[in-house]
Amino acid sequence: xxxxxxxxxxxxxxxxxxxxxxxxxxxxxxxxxxxxxxxxxxxxxxxxxxxxxxxxxxxxxxxxxxxxxxxxxxxxxxxxxxxxxxxxxxxxxxxxxxxxxxxxx
Numbered sequence: 001x002x003x004x005x006x007x008x009x010x011x012x013x014x015x016x017x018x019x020x021x022x023x024x025x026x027x028x029x030x031x032x033x034x035x036x037x038x039x040x041x042x043x044x045x046x047x048x049x050x051x052x053x054x055x056x057x058x059x060x061x062x063x064x065x066x067x068x069x070x071x072x073x074x075x076x077x078x079x080x081x082x083x084x085x086x087x088x089x090x091x092x093x094x095x096x097x098x099x100x101x102x103x104x105x
Contacts, residue, residue, distance in 0.1 A: 024096045024101070027093050027097050031093070052102050054076075054077075062095070066091070069082075
């Protein structure tokens with residue numbers, strides 16, 4: 001009986017677990033990035049593929065984009081500014097989202 005309770009508790013905790021930091025796509029969705037960024041086409045902001053294409057071959061791309069996502073800014077894809085990311089979003093989550101963006105094809 002105790003084993004069943006332990007298994008049920010473990011299963012419940014797994015279902016309630018937060019989004020894993022390495023799941024960039026889920027983090028983009030969770031943090032409402034899709035409001036401005038679509039997969040391919042430009043809407044308010046550039047499409048994820050457009051970002052990946054622009055930074056392809058740039059060894060410092062991840063660090064540049066992580067800073068841009070955290071602090072916000074304008075000028076990379078036009079004059080529309082990107083707001084800074086709220087402090088509640090961890091640096092680890094930003095790294096995972098940027099890695100996902102740079103892998104977009």
